Every structure is written in C-alpha cells, then in structure tokens.
Amino acid sequence: MASTKELPPVDEKTAETIAGMKAAEERALAARKAKLEDCECKEGMFPSGGATSRRQFLANAASVAGGAATGALGGAALAAAPPGAMEFPVPADPTKVQGRLTNADGGYGSRSQFETEVRWRFPTATKESSWTMTPLDAGQGILTPSGLHFERHHGGIPTIDPTRHALVVHGMVDQSKKYTVADLKRFPSVSRIHFIECSGNGLTEWREPTLKTVQGTHGLTSTSEWTGVPLSTILREVGVRDGAAWILAEGADAAVMTRSVPIDKAWGDAMLAYAQNGEALRPEQGYPLRLLLPGFEGNTHIKWLRRLEISDKPFMSREETSKYTDLLKGGKARQFSFTMEAKSVITYPSGEMKLPGPGFYEITGLAWSGRGRVKRVEVSTDGGKSWALASLQDPVLPVCHTRFRFPWRWDGSPAILQSRCQDHTGYVQPTIAELVRVRGLDGGKYGSIYHLNGIQSWGVASDGSVSNVHHYA
Secondary structure (H helix, E strand, O other), X not given: OOOHHHOOXXXXXXXXXXXXXXXXXXXXXXXXXXXXOOOHHHOOOOOOOOOOOHHHHHHHHHHXXXXXXXXXXXXXXXXXXXXXXXXXXXXXOOOOOOOOOOOOOOOOOOEOOOOOOOOEEXXXXXXXXXXXXXXXXXXXXXXXXXXXXXXXXXXXXXXXXXXXOEEEEEXXXXXXXXXXXXXXXXXXXXXXXXXXXXXXXXXXXXXXXXXXXXXXXXOOEEEEEEEEEEHHHHHXXXXXXXXXXXXXXXXXXXXXXXXXXXHHHHHOOOEEEEEEOOEEOOHHHOOOOEEEOOOEXXXXXXXXXXXXXXXXXXXXXXXXXXXXOEXXXXXXXXXXXXXXXXXXXXXXXXXXXXXOOOEEEEEEEEEEOOOOOEEEEXXXXXXXXXXXXXEEOOOOOOOOOEEEEEEEEEOOOOEEEEEEEEEOOOOEOOOHHHHHHHHOOOOOOOOOOOOOOOOOEEEEOOOOEEEEEOOOO
C-alpha cells in the first residue's frame, strides 16, 4: 500500500489551483448547509452550524402573523428562494387556508422552495471557459434534472435563434446540404436515455484525495433522455463517398469547438439531438442542436452544432492534440481515446455526510460504462479486502447510469466504502493505483488528467463522519 507522501510534488501554480478548487467546494458546502432543512429525516446526517434554518424562520413567521401571512399565499412570492424556485410563506396548518392559485406561476412550473440542490462552478480564471458539477449525492433514480445537468463551456453560452440556425453537411459527400432545425424535425426521431461524462471528471483525484464531496469528485456526469434524428439518416441523405473515415463536428459558440469523430460512430448510434427530458435542449446543453455520441467523452458531443465535414482523415484540431489526450509515463500520449470506460461511485454515504450512529444503512450509488450495459456492481466495506454483489435497480440500460443498492449494517467501527463496476464486455473498473502504474503522474497539473475511472474510496470514521480517502492497492 503506497503512501501519498511518496507522490512527486506539484508546482506552485498547481498548488494555487488546487487551493482555489477546495475553496470553491467549501463555499458550496457552506451554502448547502446554511439552507438545509431542519427535519428528523436528516437529523445528524450532515454537520450542523446550529443556526435556525431559513425555512423554519418563515414557518414561524407565518404562524405568528396568522391571517396576514397566510392570506398572502395567493399573492406574490417572497424574494428569497433557491434557484429554480419561488418563496412562499409557510402556514402553520395548510388545511386551514386556500393554496396558491392555479397557473399563477405563469405556466412554467418551479421546484419546491424546500429543495436547494444546485450545481457549483469550478473556479477557472474566467466564467466563459468553465464548468459546473452535478450534485450526484442528491439524485434519485438515474435521470438528472435538466437544470442540474453538468456544464462545460469553452467560450460562454451562446444565444441562438433556432429559426436562423442551420446545420451544413459537406466534404466527401455526393451532395452538400444545409438543414434548418425545422428541417431536421421533419425526419423520424428517436429518444434514448444516455449518460454524458466529461473526460476530465475526477481530474483532481489522481495524486491524492482533494475534493470532499461526490459532487466535487464525480459531478461531471449526468443522464438525460435525448430526442433527435439519427445521424445515419442525414448521412444517407447526403450520400457518403467511398474512403470517408472521419467527420469534423463544429459548434456555433465563441470557441468554435471542433472535434474529429470516426465515421463508424456516426453510422452507429450518433444522434443530432434537439430535445432533452421531454423539452427543447437547454441553452447550456446546446440549444437548438447538439451532437450526441453515446459512450464517447463529453467534449465530442459538440453543442450548438452548425457544421459536419466528412473526410478521409482526422482533422487534428486543438481539442484532440494539445487537449483531450492521455499523457503516459515518459511523455507519450494516447490520442482519440474516446470511450468512457466502466466506472461507479457510491453516492450515499459519501463525503461530508455524517451517519447518526451504528445501525442499518442502504449503500447506493451509480455505475456506468461507455462500452454498453452494466453487468454487475460489487461493494466493499473494508477497503477492497472483500467484495459482495450489489443489486441493480431497473432499468438497466446501455450507456446509461445504473443505480445500485447494497444493505449494510454498520457496527460503529471505521470503514472504507468502495464500489467497482463490470460491464457486459467483461471490463472491470480498476483501482486508481492500477491506473497510475500504467499512466504515471507526470501528465500535467494533477496527473494524467483525463479518463480517471478508478475506484473511489469513502472513509467512515467511528463518529460517523464520511471523508474522501485514497486506498492504494
């Protein structure tokens, strides 16, 4: 078992970056704890600052004010509310007063004011080129709400009028064509549930445990239902010439994001998506049109898609040469390592949670693989010394988050919780140590940076507190 003290040191700039990331997570944690509802179901689960919650204050205010406060329920909402919600006074007894008026929200619903989960931003130098993390610890089932889907932007979020947007398909084709969004919607559509994961997900964790929560360590993955036109339909329309092997996908953002994609993938399960979770794409998810490449690293799923150029060779764009390559020991790099390999993580209990005391708990988390369907997930409560089979919650879909569950009776002793995934191809999720032995730690700020799918460890202390720990083996 290796010690983190044996790891090579980081430079001053890297140390400053890591410190900034830790500070960003600390701010997110402070905000979450400040807004946490005081209720018996969460008593002892999270560290408490001892202050009365904002919701309890509102409830008390409504009770004291009596008719004056409860009468306002049909009127304007109060200003203080979590993102995506509206704040309303809380009556002492909701059966004694009329509720809010139907459709008073203007016709597009909001979430409850008691739900506070939000994405938090990675502290890059600019907000135009940055990303936000999905709160996986708060998720239920496998779908990610559109408003909590992780983001990655390189030139900000463009505002695009769908009536003026078009997709041009050209290059090694029989006939170049331009398609408006309305044109594409005339073709037969498909809807599929798939995860997307940024290949930089977990980049801080190569050397040593850095971020505290599963939102920080794994929050660059989300699952949605995507609706659109199979790319193969459009390839048949334009007629692909013999010898074509690659497609350049280009976005309409300020970065003009471009990536080369193997044409076999385009003929396979690639999709031109215009809808997410039953409605139009969110602007931050590529509105009005994005490329969806199930199982490939997130950077290839070009958002705000405007151009596809077919060629006989890759285009060697910035994002597949100086970026999004996997550096190895000695300075060589793997290129076009598109597939996101089998991976899993325990989301409950996970970092910064606190178990109230010994007793029964259901360990749960998510598993996924860009290769296809999750076959099995195992859980260890002793740092990998022994493993037991977890149950997979239906549905178990290909290239999709899969929820797993495992019953655990904690005796109060220190424990290390881990999960490992095996997909239908037989590939088994490795440890971080196994990956480091192959790829080394000389690949940049944190290590190899991309495609970290190693086993995550959560340490449970005797007082019930849960923290991010590395368990090298």
